[in-house]
Amino acid sequence: MSATYTRTHVYLPFADPYLTCELCHRWVTGWHNPDKCGCDEPVTNQPCSCRAGVTSACPSWSPVDGCQCAQQLGAVGHGVPPARTELLYRKTATGGSA
Template identity: 55%
Template structure:
């Protein structure tokens, strides 16, 4: 008998989140409560069990990044393109 499991990931609305442990972009996290894994949660794709920080101080869920309009210029990476 073969058992397979599909991992469940939750995608963040804020595309400017980075892992506080390594600084890599964190577009989503593994939710062990939804897929039944015993492995716990982790940031995807880096795999760290760490908090995350936003590198865009003006991001909000309605208007997105407003740095140019509100703050002039804030150096942060562009948001990944939605597919």
């Protein structure tokens, strides 16, 4: 969650750390849910703020075992996503965090 001067925005994290935005191809850690915070802003990927779908860069990721590319495919064909703390919050133009 992040606070602005008027409300607290709700961001829901994704479990899969290998998700990328279909529009800008940056790592995505969650999405903004305007239904939960009551704002008029659209549903957006976070932290890129694009209004697009997401695709998993890891074809073998599971919530139990994580990335299994090396074991199942013999090699890891994708990058390593940054830690969630590096991506979840971004600075806004007004100096707050979103």
